[in-house]
Every structure is written in structure tokens, then in C-alpha cells.
Amino acid sequence: MSAINLTERAQQRAAMARLRKRYNRRQPYGDYLTSADWAERRAEILRRADHRCELCGATGVPLDVHHLTYERRGDERYADLKAICRACHTQVHHQEGK
Numbered sequence: 001m002s003a004i005n006l007t008e009r010a011q012q013r014a015a016m017a018r019l020r021k022r023y024n025r026r027q028p029y030g031d032y033l034t035s036a037d038w039a040e041r042r043a044e045i046l047r048r049a050d051h052r053c054e055l056c057g058a059t060g061v062p063l064d065v066h067h068l069t070y071e072r073r074g075d076e077r078y079a080d081l082k083a084i085c086r087a088c089h090t091q092v093h094h095q096e097g098k
């Protein structure tokens with residue numbers, strides 16, 4: 001019986017994760033940026049970058065997580081995101097004209 005419960009719970013969790021992904025994609029971007037999902041992903045990217053700007057290598061500065069693409073917004077792959085400092089971030093968006 002407990003084995004069945006475990007399976008059910010795993011299935012429930014998977015279903016929840018799917019729902020959350022779908023919800024993340026649909027919710028306004030501002031809301032997504034305050035979600036726990038984004039906080040987790042963001043922390044992961046900063047860790048990957050070793051808290052260093054992935055463009056200019058600056059350390060000890062506030063880092064933003066920049067989207068290289070919004071194609072998978074709400075379910076980004078790590079390759080879609082970059083940890084960069086404010087100065088680089090401003091420049092990147094300036095160049096993109098965004």
C-alpha cells in the first residue's frame with residue numbers, strides 16, 4: 001500500500017510540475033520574476049557563473065540574469081540564461097535596441 005502511495009505521489013508531483021511550467025509560461029513576466037521557480041533558476045545560473053559576470057568577468061558586483069532568448073520563458077534551459085553585471089546588461093540591451 002505504501003508503494004502505491006509513493007507512486008501516486010510521484011505522479012502527482014510530475015503533474016504539478018507540468019502545470020507549473022504551463023502556468024509560468026502564461027503568467028505575466030513580472031510575476032514570473034518574483035516566483036520561487038525563477039529564484040531557483042536564477043540562483044543556479046549565478047552558481048554556474050561562480051558569481052562572476054559571464055561577459056566581462058567582474059566580481060563583487062550585483063549580477064542580473066539575462067535571457068538570451070525568451071523562447072522557453074518559464075522553462076528556460078541553462079544555455080538560455082547568462083549571469084551578467086549591470087553595466088554589461090545595460091549594454092547588451094542597448095545593442096539589442098530593447
Ligand SMILES: [Zn+2]
Pocket residue numbers: 053054055056057058084085086087088089
Ligand atoms: Zn560585466
Ligand SMILES: [Zn+2]
Pocket residue numbers: 065066067089093
Ligand atoms: Zn537582459
